[in-house]
Every structure is written in C-alpha cells, then in structure tokens.
Amino acid sequence: xxxxxxxxxxxxxxxxxxxxxxxxxxxxxxxxxxxxxxxxxxxxxxxxxxxxxxxxxxxxxxxxxxxxxxxxxxxxxxxxxxxxxxxxxxxxxxxxxxxxxxxxxxxxxxxxxxxxxxxxxxxxxxxxxxxxxxxxxx
Amino acid sequence: xxxxxxxxxxxxxxxxxxxxxxxxxxxxxxxxxxxxxxxxxxxxxxxxxxxxxxxxxxxxxxxxxxxxxxxxxxxxxxxxxxxxxxxxxxxxxxxxxxxxxxxxxxxxxxxxxxxxxxxxxxxxxxxxxxxxxxxxxxxxxxxxxxxxxxxxxxxxxxxxxxxxxxxxxxxxxxxxxxxxxxxxxxxxxxxxxxxxxxxxxxxxxxxxxxxxxxxxxxxxxxxxxxxxxxxxxxxxxxxxxxxxxxxxxxxxxxxxxxxxxxxxxxxxxxxxxxxxxxxxxxxxxxxxxxxxxxxxxxxxxxxxxxxxxxxxxxxxxxxxxxxxxxxxxxxxxxxxxxxxxxxxxxxxxxxxxxxxxxxxxxxxxxxxxxxxxxxxx
Numbered sequence: 359x360x361x362x363x364x365x366x367x368x369x370x371x372x373x374x375x376x377x378x379x380x381x382x383x384x385x386x387x388x389x390x391x392x393x394x395x396x397x398x399x400x401x402x403x404x405x406x407x408x409x410x411x412x413x414x415x416x417x418x419x420x421x422x423x424x425x426x427x428x429x430x431x432x433x434x435x436x437x438x439x440x441x442x443x444x445x446x447x448x449x450x451x452x453x454x455x456x457x458x459x460x461x462x463x464x465x466x467x468x469x470x471x472x473x474x475x476x477x478x479x480x481x482x483x484x485x486x487x488x489x490x491x492x493x494x495x496x
Numbered sequence: 497x498x499x500x501x502x503x504x505x506x507x508x509x510x511x512x513x514x515x516x517x518x519x520x521x522x523x524x525x526x527x528x529x530x531x532x533x534x535x536x537x538x539x540x541x542x543x544x545x546x547x548x549x550x551x552x553x554x555x556x557x558x559x560x561x562x563x564x565x566x567x568x569x570x571x572x573x574x575x576x577x578x579x580x581x582x583x584x585x586x587x588x589x590x591x592x593x594x595x596x597x598x599x600x601x602x603x604x605x606x607x608x609x610x611x612x613x614x615x616x617x618x619x620x621x622x623x624x625x626x627x628x629x630x631x632x633x634x635x636x637x638x639x640x641x642x643x644x645x646x647x648x649x650x651x652x653x654x655x656x657x658x659x660x661x662x663x664x665x666x667x668x669x670x671x672x673x674x675x676x677x678x679x680x681x682x683x684x685x686x687x688x689x690x691x692x693x694x695x696x697x698x699x700x701x702x703x704x705x706x707x708x709x710x711x712x713x714x715x716x717x718x719x720x721x722x723x724x725x726x727x728x729x730x731x732x733x734x735x736x737x738x739x740x741x742x743x744x745x746x747x748x749x750x751x752x753x754x755x756x757x758x759x760x761x762x763x764x765x766x767x768x769x770x771x772x773x774x775x776x777x778x779x780x781x782x783x784x785x786x787x788x789x790x791x792x793x794x795x796x797x798x799x800x801x802x803x804x805x806x807x808x809x810x811x812x813x814x815x816x817x818x819x820x821x822x823x824x825x826x827x828x829x830x831x832x833x834x835x836x837x838x839x840x841x842x843x844x845x846x847x848x849x850x851x852x853x854x855x856x857x858x859x860x861x862x863x864x865x866x867x868x869x870x871x872x873x
Contacts, residue, residue: 404847410579437578438842440571 359494367466367489370394373431377409380495387464387491388413388445390431395445396464396493397434402450402457406438414442416451463494523859525845526866527608528806529710529763529834530599530648532641533574533589537615539640543632551625559619560657560685560716570728572840580838588838592645599837600647603845606863607872608837609649609676610637611710611763616653618681619714626655627665634669642674649872651679651708657715659695666696670703676870677706681713682738682765689749697755706759706804706869709742711735739765740773743803747777750790752798759869761804764836768811771825774799800827804869806834807861808843816850823857831861832869 364378370389377386377399384399386409399408415430433442433451442451448459470486484490534540541549572578574587580598582591589595599605617629630653637650652669654662669675678700686692688709700707712735718724719734739762752758777795781788791798805826813819823831835843849858866872 404844406577407579412578437572438840440840 359496361492361494363467363472363484363490364493365491367491370491375409375413377407378493380493383495384409385462385493387493388434390445394464394466394491396462397443397445397448398460398462401436401438401441402459403436403439403441406436408434408436408443408459410437411435412437413445416442462496465492466490467492522604523845524863525603525605525833526863526870526872527605527835527837527845528708528761528832528866528870529611529808530595530608530837531589531839532595532610532612532637532648533587534615534636535586535590539590540615540629540632540636543635543639544628548625548628548632552629557615558621558625559714560621561714567728567731570840575840576838577840577842592641595641595648595837596645599835600645603835605647605845607647607649607866607870608835609708609870610641610651611679611708612637612651612653613681613710613712618653618656618679620655621657623655623658623661626658627661630655630665631668634665634675638672638674649676649870650674651677652705653679654696656680656693656696657685659692662696663699666699666703666705670699670705673871673873675705676872677708677761680707680709681715682709682711682735682742682762683713683715683717683719684742685715687745687749688742689745689747689751691749694751694754697751697758701755701758704757705871706761708761708763709739710763711738711765713738735765736769740769743770743773743799744777746802747795747798748788748791750788752802753790753792758802759804760802761806761832761869763806763834764808765805766809766811767805767807767826767831768822770799770803770805771822800830804830804832804865806832807848808834808836809841810843810848816852819850820853828857828860829865829868832866833862 362380364380365376370376370387372389372392375386375388377384385396386399388395397408401408411434413431414433414435416428416433418426418428432445434445435442441457443459448461450457466489469484469488469490472484472490473486537552544552569575576588580588582594584591600608612633616633617626620626620629633653634650641648642650652666652675654665656662666678678696697707719731721737725731725734742762746752746760774796781795811819811822833845835845845862
C-alpha cells in the first residue's frame with residue numbers, strides 16, 4: 359500500500375479541491391467541511407475532469423411536488439455532462455454500480471511523522487513543522 | 497453551500513488529452529458543430545452600419561418568441577462546459593486561443609464547422625434589421641475565427657423567415673471559401689418544406705452548399721407539438737420532434753424532387769428517431785400516394801440520399817449492439833461527427849462511440865462522410 363505525500367494540508371482548506379498526480383493517476387482531493395476525500399479525477403462516463411466540476415447537494419423527492427435538499431457540498435457534478443458523484447463513496451447517483459470513481463484513503467499527517475518514512479514525497483520537501491495530505495494507492 | 501470550480505482552466509487535463517489523441521493511431525476528425533460566441537454585442541458593431549448600430553442600441557432584438565423562449569442556464573451557465581470559460585473573461589467559445597488549445601489542438605481536429613447561435617439575427621422579425629445582423633454575424637465569424645484559424649469554417653447564417661434577404665446573403669458570402677454551409681434552425685415559422693423557404697434551398701443548391709438545420713430557433717412554436725413542457729429534460733427530448741418535422745416536411749412537400757442536388761444536415765438532434773420515422777413515412781406514402789403525386793419515390797429514398805445527421809448528442813443505449821443496428825438502418829455514410837464544443841453536452845471524438853466500433857466505420861463518421869457533404873476546399 360504505497361502512501362504518497364501530495365500536498366500541504368493548508369493548500370486544501372474546507373470548501374476547496376486540488377488536483378494531484380500520483381504516478382500515472384490523476385486524483386482530485388476535496389475538503390468538505392474539514393473532511394478530505396480523494397477520488398480519481400476522470401469521469402467514467404466520457405472523461406471530463408471532476409476537479410473542474412461543481413460541488414452541490416442531493417435533491418430527492420418522495421413524490422411529485424415534494425423536494426428535499428440534503429448533504430450540501432458532498433456531491434460533485436462533472437463539468438461536462440453533469441453526472442453526479444457522491445464524494446464519500448465515488449459512486450454515481452444514477453448508475454452507482456457501473457458509473458463510479460475509484461476512491462483512495464486520504465489523511466492529514468504531521469510532518470514530524472512523515473520525515474521518518476516510508477513515504478514518497480515527489481515534488482516538495484517535508485518539514486517537521488507542517489501538516490501534509492497523504493494518499494494511499496492500492 | 498454551493499461551491500464553483502475555479503474559473504481559471506487547469507490545462508494539464510487538456511495536455512493529457514493531447515498526448516492521448518496523438519498516441520492513438522491517427523484518426524482524422526472533422527467536426528460538424530462548434531459554437532463561437534460573442535464576447536459582447538460590441539463584437540458585432542464593427543460589422544454594422546451606423547444606422548443598425550443605433551437601432552440595436554435603442555430598439556434591440558424583436559423575435560417571434562412565443563411565451564418564454566430561451567430559459568437559461570440550461571444545466572450549466574450559458575449551457576456550457578464548466579471548464580471552458582476563458583481566463584481572459586468572456587463566455588466559452590469567445591476566445592480563439594482557448595478553442596485552439598482546449599479543443600482543436602488537444603484532439604487534433606482537422607476542420608470544425610462553426611454554428612453561431614444566440615443573437616445571430618436569424619429570426620429577427622424586422623426584415624432589414626435581420627438582414628443587417630446576419631451579415632454582421634457572418635463577417636464576424638470570418639474575421640474573428642475563420643480567417644485567423646483556417647481549421648475553422650464559417651456558416652452562412654440567413655434571415656430564414658425572409659427568403660429574399662436570405663438569398664441576397666447567400667449570394668454575398670457563397671463564393672468565399674471561408675463558408676462551408678448555409679445555416680438554419682429547426683424551429684422555423686412554418687415547417688421547413690414550405691414554399692416560402694424554397695428560394696433559400698435553390699441558392700444553396702446552386703452553390704453546392706449543404707443546408708444545416710441546427711436545433712433551437714424562435715419560430716414562435718412550443719418545443720413540443722402539444723404545448724410548453726415544464727422541464728429542460730423535456731425540451732432536450734423535444735428537439736428530436738422538431739427535427740422530425742423538418743425531415744418530414746422537406747420530403748413530403750417535394751423539396752428534394754424540386755432540388756435534386758440539395759444536401760441537408762440535421763445538427764444536434766440525435767439520430768435514433770430517424771429509422772422509425774422513415775418506416776412510418778413509407779407506410780403512409782404507400783397508402784396515400786395520390787395525395788402527394790409530386791413525389792416520385794418512397795420517402796425513405798429521398799431521406800437516404802439527401803439527409804445527413806450529426807452524431808452529437810449521441811444515443812447511449814446500454815447494449816452497444818442497439819446503437820450499431822440503428823446506425824446500420826440509417827446508413828454508416830449518413831452520420832457526421834460533431835462535438836458541440838464548448839456546450840455542456842460536448843462529445844469527445846475518441847470516447848463518444850462505444851468500443852467495438854469498426855475502425856473504418858469510425859473513420860467514416862469522424863471525417864470521410866463530412867468530406868462528401870461540406871465544401872471544405
């Protein structure tokens with residue numbers, strides 16, 4: 359289970375997202391109210407980049423005329439055709455079995471722990487004082 | 497909490513696509529539907545006389561708008577891809593640089609046909625203003641896009657409710673190789689085969705230019721045959737019915753009998769509906785031929801010979817066999833690839849068609865068919 363240091367924690371504050379590259383993979387990391395989620399960036403439908411999509415909520419309805427808006431900020435809509443994906447699971451709303459994004463374990467680790475390894479920090483130096491976002495690839 | 501993606505485009509993904517596109521064995525691509533946009537109406541002003549500039553400022557646009565034409569934002573702001581807004585400002589489609597880097601270069605596009613929508617002047621009620629506005633739109637396409645970027649071909653937008661003015665505009669532009677087709681919209685004031693439009697078809701045929709019918713238009717009629725629907729989803733589905741009206745009317749009124757070299761391209765209406773329509777028309781014709789004695793052949797024969805359709809927005813059945821069967825019924829030589837860049841329902845030339853499409857069929861749709869239709873020299 360290789361673990362990759364992909365960003366400083368301060369680079370992805372609540373409400374933001376960052377596109378990172380781990381080897382061949384493009385991974386988008388969302389910070390939803392302090393929780394981080396890492397998903398493959400390429401939409402499985404036709405390949406739009408989800409890092410450029412809009413975060414929205416889920417509108418559900420128990421019947422015609424009844425609407426409920428829940429989970430604001432936890433659904434990403436592809437910037438092309440508007441497919442909706444749950445950032446918590448990577449699954450699409452309309453076709454959750456076939457249309458889904460790979461999701462990755464992601465955490466924030468203190469620099470003091472990271473300098474001990476065995477982590478791969480490809481693009482920048484890790485210092486003891488900062489905190490970092492770490493993504494685990496399968 | 498509604499969070500928008502950053503406005504500034506991240507070009508890495510586009511660079512990846514470029515590498516992807518080059519890595520695949522070279523497929524030549526001609527795109528039948530790319531939409532240029534005005535940064536603002538000021539872009540048209542250099543091409544309008546002082547009289548019409550002032551008219552535009554003081555009186556503005558006046559169209560057959562039915563009730564509530566053009567509800568926007570249509571699923572995304574300006575119905576556009578959220579990643580296609582230029583860094584320098586202006587709407588998607590208004591920056592030639594971004595059209596080049598994000599689309600033409602990224603996918604290795606050989607030629608793309610422009611389709612100006614919005615304030616193009618196509619359906620203005622004031623005939624002289626309509627004529628002035630479409631001329632300005634045509635000059636703007638040429639000066640802003642087709643002249644600096646030879647991969648982009650312009651369309652001759654016509655004031656289609658005014659045949660005489662339309663013919664004048666075709667005559668003004670047709671000899672310029674920057675223009676590849678005559679451009680109309682599917683929601684005309686009368687069904688498209690009506691004789692009021694025949695002078696337009698005569699002029700197009702005379703110059704060897706196809707007539708493209710793009711979905712939308714403000715002919716004043718609802719999106720469906722039975723009134724105004726409540727949802728954008730219904731409007732999206734409704735395009736196929738206005739396309740069916742265009743095809744049916746052109747065939748049954750005898751347009752192709754009268755103009756045997758006329759080529760018609762149906763743009764952005766999908767294509768899955770065509771086989772069923774064709775079967776139905778043949779069946780009706782066989783029973784009521786004497787009502788339309790001006791037709792010398794079955795409707796299916798006119799359709800097979802005169803109608804092409806762009807592929808986007810692709811039908812996406814779960815079983816790809818169903819898609820291939822549908823194309824087989826229409827004819828593999830009748831479909832033209834289109835992306836609809838920069839609109840939100842953009843089709844990627846490499847991903848729009850399902851895996852398993854035979855390479856020579858794919859190449860036919862991506863470019864060979866277009867070479868037979870458009871004037872690209």
